Amino acid sequence: MDNAELRAEADAVLAELVGAPGGPARLREDQWQAVAALVEERRRALVVQRTGWGKSAVYFVATALLRRRGAGPTVIVSPLLALMRNQVEAAERAGIRARTINSANPEEWSTVHGEIDRGETDVLLISPERLNSVDFRENVLPGLAATTGLLVVDEAHCISDWGHDFRPDYRRLRTMLAELPAGVPVLATTATANARVTADVAEQLGTGAGEALVLRGPLERESLRLGVLELPDAAHRLAWLAEQLDRLPGSGIVYTLTVAAAEEATAYLRQRGHQVASYTGRTENADRVQAEADLLGNRVKALVATSALGMGFDKPDLGFVVHLGSPSSPIAYYQQVGRAGRGVEHADVLLLPGREDEAIWRYFADTAFPPEEQVRQTLSALAGAGRPLSVPALEAVVDLRRNRLETMLKVLDVDGAVQRVKGGWTATGAPWAYDAERYAWVARQRAAEQQAMRDYIGTPRCRMEFLRRQLDDEGAAPCGRCDNCAGAWIDGSVPTEALAGAVKELDRPGVEVEPRRMWPTGMPALGIDLKGRIPAGEQCATGRALGRLSDIGWGNRLRPLLADGAPDGPVPDDVLRAAVAVLADWARSPGGWASDAPDATTRPVGVVALPSRTRPQLVASLAEGVATIGRLPLLGTLAHTVPDGAHTARRHNSAQRLATLSGAFSVPGELAEALTRTPGPVLLVDDCTDSGWTLAVAARLLRRAGSGPVLPLVLAAAG
Template structure:
């Protein structure tokens, strides 16, 4: 029979051994951290070692929600270093953006961690990367979530990688959740990857922007895959305060786009250091950068349409303070790392406080002070609505896609010719259906899985309602008279929120509000800029013959339109506002105003065409017949050109909606327009329309006019969509 002291002894011994092991692990981790940051006095922030201990000592799953600059990358690089010393395989780091990958690789090199990437820009290096993996010379492999569903990668490289994986890291994990501000369908595939991993492989998910709903959703997805193991531990969530004491927040409400640009012209040089100017659209970024450059400011535009090489070059220039600012869309966001970024200015507000917090978090990461200023616009809500509706799947479209697919692979271009959906929304819909298990990407294209699929209407209604609520929260942020940092913290469900003492509401307005007279004139002149090229179609869409349109390949030179002009894009800061009102749903059809006509005349005056038009022809318009006819007559009168009238609709005229999938749009136009009744003289013809979207209407109309005798067709429209 043993005494009570004897029965207690094994527990005490076990606790002592555990404490010794924890102390040894902390010593090893601290050494790795100091090597990473290059400082012998570095120590862990609260929560960092706890995460490392869970991953390395407990081989657990952890979700870390911490503010930008807290050191989330230090957690996974230190954990990787320690796991590799224990004989574990490489860490797979799922990272959403190329800019983020570049920064992560650079940080890994500083820590002595060997990191390589497989992404869309380095296909020429993939064989070398795979050879390094085979030789166990890689500590961290960075992949994009999209790469996980690449058939070649999924079937040839992923199985071997899964067998050897030492740790999985999901960076920017809010993208997993469709409640998050930047949901990406490809992130949902991580559930399948985790399910394939051997038992005991640690998983780390990190983000700086997640409210309680997103945290619960991500933790549930990470943890639900371990429920079949009764010994598995719940997901460890480490969540810290999100206050950014270095940021000085402010909101300046100005009456219009011209005033906002004039403020930038007046005060950009007053902002500290170098920074980022965010816009909501590509055209706004490009136009703003051009205006600032034209008046002596060293800035560059940075959007999703900017070449990858130019984006990388611009990132480097900003980090080296070789430019005052990058004028960027949200393409410059997650993970961009410039610790001393001095300011962030928004021309127009993001659609939620969570998204706003993520973007302003780029500033002041390693400095005592950084300025953050929001210049909201009256057009913000229209832009929010457009992007919100564009990203939501549609039941009828989804069922159409599933119905078109079978067992034989169909490429995306071929599928586009079978369903009336444009390429970009079709690709997004395919990703959603792939994640839902209804379709699958294989070598050669897409197939239907045969699995039953139902449209989760209740879920999408909840998401839509949540997005509307978030938009209202952003408007509340703009108008609050309370602390702005506290507002953002509460929006992310941070229960440590308290007044910051620095923002414009806590400490008083810190930014100048006056606008230089000259700057106002310069901004107004820039916004009054007119003329946007309309690029002509040069080739018929693949698959047109499937819909009985007898064309393929290149459009014959003698049937093509020339490059055209539009007054402006609908998304432009200047004339875009006027045009958006003209083409808004429910707006009445009316004759063109003298102001708009004068602007169109300026476009024609600056148009350096090879040969002056000899006549004007109008498009038959279903929605704006009075507008188009008055515009065509007005241009003909000013140019002293004969107005020949409008093309005649045939068989009821063009069918289908404007824009749309190329094949279906072309089919709805084919043989539906006639120019035989027009007395077309030999020479160029100015072809006038209201709104250009897919450009197929102009293409088919130009073909008819060329066949009727025109030697060239010069398309002109009030607005260009996009």
């Protein structure tokens, strides 16, 4: 078959793909170049093209052509479930049989494996995490690598730790790439890769197969009109959005930086009569699917989402993207705004930055590769264990949060220093070098990205040109549409009534604080005899906080009060009033002591304070104020038993945190007598809870000293 006949066949597949069989449809020249490289030349290629360019058309057309020529199934590695759902539907339109293996469909895995073995599947979409599953890696991956007809790496910037969204699981693709038979084409695609990331990904693609073909196009999005609106505070931003949402074109996405902010914004917008849905990392899978369908069907005006709704969500007529808060990277920002305007002539993109943004950046910034001492400590523990160690068991050895520890292990796995096996992780004994220079460079890159976002907000020049230059797009030029090119087009005024409503909503305090119910794994290894479930008679009850530190309401007010280095002092009057309001709502809630529920807690008999070395006045005055206004006796304060305050040192995981707290407090004699004299529930007052272990340890002491249920009341919950 000559080139013209292959091109005609490719265009016919495209027509099926876009839902116009037999109709006019033709791959653009740059798309055809990619298809031809895969089908005719069986090359490895990296395509860097703007969102909406049609990257999925390239690999679905190539799949159809390769399958007709006897090739095995296409394997697509996709990072997000939304992307997978969209792609399965697109494949079916072209008669391509697509299946997926991911965390949302474990009940289908065995069926899908059988279909692959029988050659009944044209496309298999897998999440990168599957590549690091022991069972998948040992039992499925070898056969898949041997029969794959085309490997597609979607959102390929995730491979590179120079990029904004590095995912260690993607690094395992290097192993699969090296094991592919000769002549199996590979396609990597992304819309958000600067020159350094492009070079890094291309180098990894070329593993053992020669130099990869790089097809990079201009990243201009002619449909997007970019703007920035700086408003005084979160209440103004929320009120402005409630007033302007129906005036924005079509349906769209409202991005927030935190789950708490997404939930707050969703609740307020619904209260104001808007049809919106929340979409975050906490959203159940069935609810995510429904939310995506509702947006695709224009049954909601917007999804209020975190970055959980990011790569791959495809709605060609998405009319707007609004950010309540600034992302920390212009490249990540460009990727998110690229959801809009794919199939319409005009789409509005608005950034509403907040003063709290940088505090939130810092809160989520603990992702750098750990110091060498902690890495060596982990390798030593694995080498000396004589058996696989689970992540919870390793937490007793190395002081890292679980997600950071898991990320580190995945990097070490790809580097060959450790191996994931059934039952946990083992050391391989292979030599491993700590690349301090690379890790430091990546950290500097993150800092530079944050500065670039500050510059984007304040730039007087073209915003689209600014973003394109961040992606090293050589053709970047003024767009003529953004607020800096064409003049401000956003009305930033906020009606007084709307502002008052937003202030009232954000001023409403009160969130639940869930108690710890299980002791961390590995405590006996630290010499602490605590394991398994915390006995019901020693657990904390579900407590209350004014807000989360990630809230855009009370979080913004509490962060300065509780920040490291903030001066200590009596609790502010408005904060005390809010704490009392939370207490009153708690009493009236189902199960509260003022409710008529049969299992309601009886009224607290008194208040107990946790001692504080950093904010003694704040905590003491809060306890005294709550006791006075609530007409409850102040029973006393737990005592420190660690004179140097070692227990206050910041610890990153549960085992290490609990180890510092074990034995750190005691119940003084006067408090013990008061608990015996007036048995019943007590309010336990503190300033902030992060891990929840301080409250758990204190509750256990109080219960053992004779108190009834321990009800925590804190100003803030982290997270």
